[in-house]
Amino acid sequence: MEFIPLHFGDKLRVVNPKGRIGILTLWSKVEFVEQKLAEMGIDLGAETSKIAVIGNLYGNGIPHLLRNLLYNPQIRDLVICGANRSGSREDIIAFFKNGLENTMSLGEMVTRIKGTSRIIDDLVTPESFTEKPRFISAGDLRDQVSRETLYTFVQSFTPAGTAGERIEIPLPEIRVSHYPSEPRNHNIVKDTPLEAWRELIFRLYRFGRLVHLRKGDRQELQNVKVVVRNSRMDDEGKLHEFGFTLEDLRQYQYDMLLGPLPEDHSYTYGNRIREYYGFDALKKITGRLRKNPQDRDCYLALWDSHSDIDADDAPCLVSLFFRVFDEKLTLTACYRTHNALDAWLKNVYGLMKAQEIVAEGAEIEPGALTVISHSISIDPSKYDLATRVVNAKGFEIEMDPNGQFMVTVDHEAGEIVAQHLSDKGFMLHEYRSAKAQRIQHEIARDCAVADINHALYLGRQLAKAEMCLETGEAFVED
Secondary structure, rough: OOOOOOOOOOEEOOOOOOOOOEOOOOOOHHHHHHHHHHOOOOOOOOOOOEEEEEEOOOOOOOHHHHHHOOOOOOOOOEEEOOOOOOOOHHHHHHHHHHHHEEEOOOEEEEEOOOOOOOOOOOOHHHHOOOOOEEEEEEEEOOOOOHHHHHHHHHHHHHOOOOOOOOOOOOOOOOOOOOOOOOOOOOOEEEHHHHHHHHHHHHHHHHEEEEEEOOOEEEEEEEEEEEEOOOOOOOOOOHHHHHOOOOOHHHHHHHHHHHOOOOOOOOOHHHHHHHOOOHHHHHHHHHHHHHOOOOOOOOOEEEEOHHOOOOOOOOEEOOOOEEEEEEEEEEEEEEEEEOOOOOOHHHHHHHHHHHHHHHHHHHOOOOEEEEEEEEEEOOOHHHHHOOOOOOOOOOOOOOOOOEEEEEEEEEEEOOEEEEEEEEOOOOOEEEEEEOOOHHHHHHHHHHHOOOOOHHHHHHHHHHHHHHHHHHHHHOOOOO
């Protein structure tokens, strides 16, 4: 029986397809281990070697390894060597020794290797194997003892009896509740409130973590920052597409900033802003900015720690900070908790009105509006709406706030040239190298690119420029 890989065939080093030993190099390069084998005088002949295949094992590859082993039952002996950075050596051994167990992870029931934190599917179990593999741990091959362990095993190896039948078990169908990300570091910058809201729903839908609250489940992210560059009214037609009307949003602007506290309310934003502390904060901040446009004390806390910490109903909007920046009045608002689908856009319109009131009173042009939400979520029961918003997202190209690049090839100097330009076209810096990779690392070091789409485009241009430099062809930027 010959070795036939079902997975990662392009990443495995097949030595002798009829061999009976598999070598797992963990995080060490396959080439490194192969070199050590050759130095030790171990036979690596394509027809004579006892070794069938050499490959890495990075933990996440355990499900693929198990399926490759089931499909190649002739390989029962596995040598584990190399750098063990992720615990994959212990995980694969524990799979056959301890089996699987159910556990909760991020709000979902999943399967993990018992005694470890390694989550894998349950379609392959130790019982799937007629004959369980035998493992030999040889160490990292950097010392004489580990090399002798490997050498002795291979040289004295006698294959087991006749192999069983091939078994093919497909990988599970992908079911993603959320894609991986840093859930506390999502930043969104858009021109209009509606554009920002749409991107916010997309981020929560794709990256939000399922949490269980007393009021029910939520798909949550933490400390999301959204910057609306131009805090102005959205197009009425576009709002209507997503179930909003300008009439309702204008009414919310009016209602949100009313000072008196209704008897049936424990708080309102308007009351906290305009009456709760015995003064109208919008008027006070306006007066301060008229006297000193560079005032950095125009901060209001809506959260009253003395009473709100134990209250059944407390403000979600907890602070406002007005600041003149680049000669425009910016507003930064922080929310303790935030309902993204139903409340976020309305809240932004209310904040726009507060910013407008202060800007007009201080005679300063309004600028960007920033909303920071410490805990923001969508209700899974409203996934139908969220899905429609997400599915409406198309492709778009935005200008990188960190500048643009012009890539050329200097054939005479034998270098790729990447000029970093400001938004006004002034050159900020020039990167030169014969290798695109060098320029890539320098640009990353300098944080010269902020937009993912721009970075991908620039990578293509640098690769193309390097190819033209090598072939002598003329380079034309796409």
